[in-house]
Amino acid sequence: xxxxxTLVALLPLAGCAVAPASHAVLPNxxxxxxGDPTRAAIIGSxxxxxxxxxxxxxxxxxxxxxxxVEFLATEIPAGPRWTGYDRLVGQELVAARxxxxxxxxxxxxxxxxxxxxALYNASxxxxxxxxxxxALALPxxxxxxxxxxxxRLGDLPPLPRTRLATALTNQEFLRVEQDGRINGGxxxxxx
Numbered sequence: 001x002x003x004x005x006t007l008v009a010l011l012p013l014a015g016c017a018v019a020p021a022s023h024a025v026l027p028n029x030x031x032x033x034x035g036d037p038t039r040a041a042i043i044g045s046x047x048x049x050x051x052x053x054x055x056x057x058x059x060x061x062x063x064x065x066x067x068x069v070e071f072l073a074t075e076i077p078a079g080p081r082w083t084g085y086d087r088l089v090g091q092e093l094v095a096a097r098x099x100x101x102x103x104x105x106x107x108x109x110x111x112x113x114x115x116x117x118a119l120y121n122a123s124x125x126x127x128x129x130x131x132x133x134x135a136l137a138l139p140x141x142x143x144x145x146x147x148x149x150x151x152r153l154g155d156l157p158p159l160p161r162t163r164l165a166t167a168l169t170n171q172e173f174l175r176v177e178q179d180g181r182i183n184g185g186x187x188x189x190x191x
Contacts, residue, residue, distance in 0.1 A: 024074045024112035026067075027120050038075055039173070041068035046170035049163045052156060059134075059153035060126035066100050066153070067119035069162060072169060073097035074112045084179075089165075089172045096165035103159060104152050105144040114142050122150065 031040040048055055048065035055062040076082045077090030101108060106115055121137035131150070138146035 022074060022112060023078065024071045024116045026071050026116065029124075030068075030120070038072075038079075038081075041072055041075075042166075042169050042173045045069050045072065046166040049159060049166045052159075052163075055156060057154055059150055060123045062153040062156055063119040063123040063126065066104060067116045067123070069093065069096050069100055069166065070112050070115045070119070072166075076169060084176050085172050089168050092161070092165035092168050096159075096162040099159055099161040103157055104149050106149075107142050107144070110142040118142060122153075126150075 026037045026041060030037040045065050045068040048061065055065060073090075073093040073096065076085060076093055077087075082090075098108070100106070101110070101115075118138050122134045125131075125133035125137055134150055135146040138149050140146070143149050
């Protein structure tokens with residue numbers, strides 16, 4: 001009985017648990033306005049990696065797209081909102097994150113939040129024209145060489161796993177959204 005009383009007393013504290021270190025969130029400026037940042041990351045990263053030419057010579061855009069993948073690799077596999085997603089999507093996002101980390105010179109064991117924050121900070125600095133601040137935004141040992149990472153962001157190599165993962169995530173997002181419209185509300189197409 002004493003054990004049950006102790007557990008009941010601890011229940012209010014269960015909601016106060018700190019998010020695991022392997023989770024990441026997007027910064028407040030990840031989306032402009034009242035949009036859904038995760039939805040924006042899904043659509044934005046799918047577009048960016050399906051059309052890599054749009055990022056050529058634009059390391060600021062590449063940094064944001066890479067940060068979105070880093071975030072999605074933590075959010076989609078574990079977030080309660082995405083339980084209806086095919087598990088393959090989360091696995092592919094993790095593989096894409098690993099591919100991007102290798103291409104950008106990011107430590108494989110780096111905390112995802114540190115990577116997301118650094119890439120967004122670099123993107124902001126690049127958009128304001130401050131190359132030096134952008135390089136400083138990519139600190140070691142998380143980033144092996146900030147200036148080299150910036151150069152890679154300006155000229156990304158082919159990233160087939162990332163392209164596949166972001167396309168799958170977008171397709172799954174559209175499938176789940178469409179299923180919700182058909183099964184969860186609306187008139188089912190009736191007039």
